[in-house]
Amino acid sequence: MPEQNPPTRKQGLTAIDGALALIALLLIVQMWLLTATLESYLAGHHEVALPAAIISGVLFLTCAGLNLFVNRIDAEARDAGEGTA
Amino acid sequence: MNWFRRLNKQPLWRDEFSIHTDDERYVSRRQFTKFLVLTSLGMFVGNVWILVRSWLDKAPVYPEETIADANDIPIGGARLFRYPTRNDPCILIRPDEQTYVAYSQKCTHLSCAVYYARDKNRLECPCHQGYFSVKTGEVLQGPPPRPLPRVVLERRGGNLVAVGMDTRTES
Numbered sequence: 001m002p003e004q005n006p007p008t009r010k011q012g013l014t015a016i017d018g019a020l021a022l023i024a025l026l027l028i029v030q031m032w033l034l035t036a037t038l039e040s041y042l043a044g045h046h047e048v049a050l051p052a053a054i055i056s057g058v059l060f061l062t063c064a065g066l067n068l069f070v071n072r073i074d075a076e077a078r079d080a081g082e083g084t085a
Numbered sequence: 086m087n088w089f090r091r092l093n094k095q096p097l098w099r100d101e102f103s104i105h106t107d108d109e110r111y112v113s114r115r116q117f118t119k120f121l122v123l124t125s126l127g128m129f130v131g132n133v134w135i136l137v138r139s140w141l142d143k144a145p146v147y148p149e150e151t152i153a154d155a156n157d158i159p160i161g162g163a164r165l166f167r168y169p170t171r172n173d174p175c176i177l178i179r180p181d182e183q184t185y186v187a188y189s190q191k192c193t194h195l196s197c198a199v200y201y202a203r204d205k206n207r208l209e210c211p212c213h214q215g216y217f218s219v220k221t222g223e224v225l226q227g228p229p230p231r232p233l234p235r236v237v238l239e240r241r242g243g244n245l246v247a248v249g250m251d252t253r254t255e256s
Contacts, residue, residue: 016114023121030128037135043231044252046139049132056132063125070118 012077019066019073026066030059145169147249152238153177155185155245163201165190168236168247174198175236177245180206180219185245187236188222194229208233 037052152166158179166187168175174190178201188208190198197212207225208217215227222233237249 013114016118020114020118020121023118023125027121027125027128030125034128034131034135037132039230041135041139046142049136049139053129053132053136056129060122060125060129063122067118067122070115074115 009077012073015073016070019070023063023066026059026063030056033059145250150247151244152187152247153245155240155243158185161203169250176201176208178219185238185240186219187238187247188217188233189236189250192229193231193233194227199233
């Protein structure tokens with residue numbers, strides 16, 4: 001299996017930008033979910049609270065995973081940059 | 086693949102305050118990502134808070150309270166009262182001869198007091214022009230997100246007795 005080259009700075013930035021866009025999208029969904037859940041709760045529909053909390057947790061974990069991805073790509077790209085400098 | 090492995094051997098302070106201009110773009114993106122993830126955590130905590138509140142909420146017990154003599158209210162008339170506590174203003178309306186309805190007077194938008202507009206046969210909030218149906222309490226127009234909570238009435242003899250609140254609304 002050929003050894004995978006670390007991403008260049010430009011590739012790293014592109015990957016990070018993509019991850020950032022995805023995180024922002026997930027955050028918008030999470031904001032909508034929170035307001036919709038609060039609205040339902042105040043209207044007396046308590047049964048929506050549990051599934052909403054689970055989905056919100058999944059969205060948060062996805063964001064946290066993407067954060068780890070960003071940190072890794074960032075470190076790899078800068079390591080590569082230092083190697084070539 | 087170990088995602089938790091820190092590949093960069095530089096100390097953290099050299100990462101965050103790099104002397105290379107190019108690295109600043111990475112730092113700002115990394116910090117922004119952290120900020121977004123923290124915001125996401127805040128949203129999750131908010132959802133968990135709602136869940137805990139829904140678990141802790143118990144079914145409220147409402148007192149029975151005579152609020153008016155039915156014949157004292159003219160057709161098309163309204164009367165203000167407080168139920169279930171002194172801090173909960175409500176409005177009793179008699180839209181026709183046999184019908185009596187009562188709602189919380191607090192608008193579901195920003196808690197302004199709604200009043201009965203007899204000529205248009207609807208409840209109106211003067212703050213942001215939110216209108217509610219007299220028959221059901223449903224929102225007819227404006228920013229209120231939910232119908233008005235309804236006071237459950239019983240007619241006992243000539244008296245109107247409030248026996249509960251219907252806060253659960255279809256949405």
